[in-house]
Amino acid sequence: MATHAEQLTAVEGPAVRLTGLTRSFEARTVLDGIDLDIPAGQFTALLGHSGSGKSTLLRAIAGLDHYVVGSGELTAPERVSVVFQDSRLLPWRRVLDNVLLGTDGKEAAERGRAALAEVGLAGRERAWPNELSGGEAQRAALARSLVRDPELLLADEPFGALDALTRIRMHVLLRELWERHRPSVLLVTHDVDEAIVLADRVLVLDQGRISVDLTIDRPHPRSYRDPLFGEYRERLLDALGVTEHHANQDGHQ
Numbered sequence: 132m133a134t135h136a137e138q139l140t141a142v143e144g145p146a147v148r149l150t151g152l153t154r155s156f157e158a159r160t161v162l163d164g165i166d167l168d169i170p171a172g173q174f175t176a177l178l179g180h181s182g183s184g185k186s187t188l189l190r191a192i193a194g195l196d197h198y199v200v201g202s203g204e205l206t207a208p209e210r211v212s213v214v215f216q217d218s219r220l221l222p223w224r225r226v227l228d229n230v231l232l233g234t235d236g237k238e239a240a241e242r243g244r245a246a247l248a249e250v251g252l253a254g255r256e257r258a259w260p261n262e263l264s265g266g267e268a269q270r271a272a273l274a275r276s277l278v279r280d281p282e283l284l285l286a287d288e289p290f291g292a293l294d295a296l297t298r299i300r301m302h303v304l305l306r307e308l309w310e311r312h313r314p315s316v317l318l319v320t321h322d323v324d325e326a327i328v329l330a331d332r333v334l335v336l337d338q339g340r341i342s343v344d345l346t347i348d349r350p351h352p353r354s355y356r357d358p359l360f361g362e363y364r365e366r367l368l369d370a371l372g373v374t375e376h377h378a379n380q381d382g383h384q
């Protein structure tokens with residue numbers, strides 16, 4: 132198999148199209164011929180066991196894996212933003228400067244301020260990253276992604292390190308931002324409930340393939356008390372090989 136620096140091009144139609152996407156690390160094939168379309172503006176979540184290849188898939192779509200051996204075709208929009216589990220703010224730059232990193236133009240600062248206001252950080256423009264809480268830092272990371280007006284937002288466990296209450300607030304915020312800006316979203320998460328509450332489509336990655344492709348056809352904001360919530364949950368936990376008994380013991384999943 133050859134390495135692949137060739138595959139990222141802008142598309143009409145679906146925001147993301149993967150055809151026979153394969154990625155391997157030494158002898159191990161992590162992604163094994165994935166076919167997937169993500170329509171423009173869709174909010175999709177990706178679940179899978181630890182090590183199933185979720186981040187590998189996300190990095191491939193982000194064009195961050197040129198050193199990885201692989202094949203297949205991949206198309207993605209031009210403007211892609213990525214948010215990770217840690218905010219990756221540069222500690223030596225103030226919050227607004229972090230948000231503006233890599234942008235230029237006269238209106239950039241104005242857009243940066245507006246993005247910070249949108250995520251609830253108005254007034255914190257001149258703060259240093261170490262003065263922010265974990266949730267605030269993730270808000271700043273979201274502002275940094277927004278300021279680029281992404282057609283596609285890739286989020287790799289963005290709330291994984293946050294406490295439960297902050298995580299719920301961040302769910303509300305992310306969904307609001309999506310409603311306002313309508314990028315396509317691919318959210319990688321371990322948390323089945325997070326996937327069901329936020330996404331309109333939930334994928335499960337297993338053995339290098341998409342094993343479940345589930346539409347969550349419920350209005351927003353969603354309630355855990357929705358009778359269908361349990362059905363979606365059960366279906367996804369089954370696909371992940373987790374029983375409800377274990378799920379309750381673990382707190383979630």
Ligand SMILES: Nc1ncnc2c1ncn2[C@@H]1O[C@H](COP(=O)(O)OP(=O)(O)OP(=O)(O)O)[C@@H](O)[C@H]1O
Nearest residue numbers: 156157161179180181182183184185186187188321
């Ligand atoms: N740079 C790399 N070099 C070698 N192996 C790698 C590399 N990156 C990932 N892998 C391997 O590929 C497999 C998939 O990793 P990946 O990080 O994509 O999984 P994941 O589903 O995101 O896991 P997690 O949920 O734990 O973050 C793992 O077995 C991992 O060890």
